[in-house]
Amino acid sequence: MVDHLDPTPLPRQLASILRAAIEEGEYQRGDPLPSESTLVQEHGVSRGVVRQAMEILRYEGLVVTIQGRRSYVARTR
Amino acid sequence: MVDHLDPTPLPRQLASILRAAIEEGEYQRGDPLPSESTLVQEHGVSRGVVRQAMEILRYEGLVVTIQGRRSYVARTR
DNA sequence: GAGAATTTGTACGTATGTATG
DNA sequence: ACATACATACGTACAAATTCT
Numbered sequence: 001m002v003d004h005l006d007p008t009p010l011p012r013q014l015a016s017i018l019r020a021a022i023e024e025g026e027y028q029r030g031d032p033l034p035s036e037s038t039l040v041q042e043h044g045v046s047r048g049v050v051r052q053a054m055e056i057l058r059y060e061g062l063v064v065t066i067q068g069r070r071s072y073v074a075r076t077r
Numbered sequence: 078m079v080d081h082l083d084p085t086p087l088p089r090q091l092a093s094i095l096r097a098a099i100e101e102g103e104y105q106r107g108d109p110l111p112s113e114s115t116l117v118q119e120h121g122v123s124r125g126v127v128r129q130a131m132e133i134l135r136y137e138g139l140v141v142t143i144q145g146r147r148s149y150v151a152r153t154r
Numbered sequence: 155g156a157g158a159a160t161t162t163g164t165a166c167g168t169a170t171g172t173a174t175g
Numbered sequence: 176a177c178a179t180a181c182a183t184a185c186g187t188a189c190a191a192a193t194t195c196t
Contacts, residue, residue, distance in 0.1 A: 067174080086182085144162045
């Protein structure tokens with residue numbers, strides 16, 4: 001869970017959480033991640049934070065995002 | 078000037094404008110760029126747009142930003 | 155050194171547009 | 176057509192770092 005008292009910016013915290021979930025196989029290659037609004041509710045952060053977290057994971061090549069659909073775990077890497 | 082009718086996202090438009098100004102020598106290596114609030118006023122965009130434009134230029138290695146100071150034209154590249 | 159002003163950093167909320175289901 | 180989901184842009188508030196008085 002993200003920690004508002006931890007000085008680490010929330011997007012980085014959330015990215016770490018999702019990265020760990022991917023690496024532990026909770027989301028497999030090609031699987032969709034939860035939607036932005038779902039992540040907002042589940043983690044108690046704003047949509048902006050969720051989007052920045054996704055941006056981090058996209059930059060790392062871990063996920064790809066498709067407008068109108070979802071963010072998916074990248075197949076290649 | 079940024080163009081709200083141009084479908085190109087405003088941060089990319091502004092980044093292009095600043096990149097051109099740097100390449101044309103308007104801002105030299107080590108020079109500070111205008112502050113965020115100045116760019117907001119001069120270009121008629123929100124602060125978020127200015128910050129995203131700077132993020133693009135940082136990613137390109139063209140500028141470096143220091144909290145409480147300014148963004149500066151990178152010396153190295 | 156203290157305090158105010160300036161500047162960048164983080165986070166939130168809202169509105170509207172675009173693409174997909 | 177409607178609902179869902181991501182994209183862009185605005186505004187606000189406060190924190191943190193720096194600079195100026």
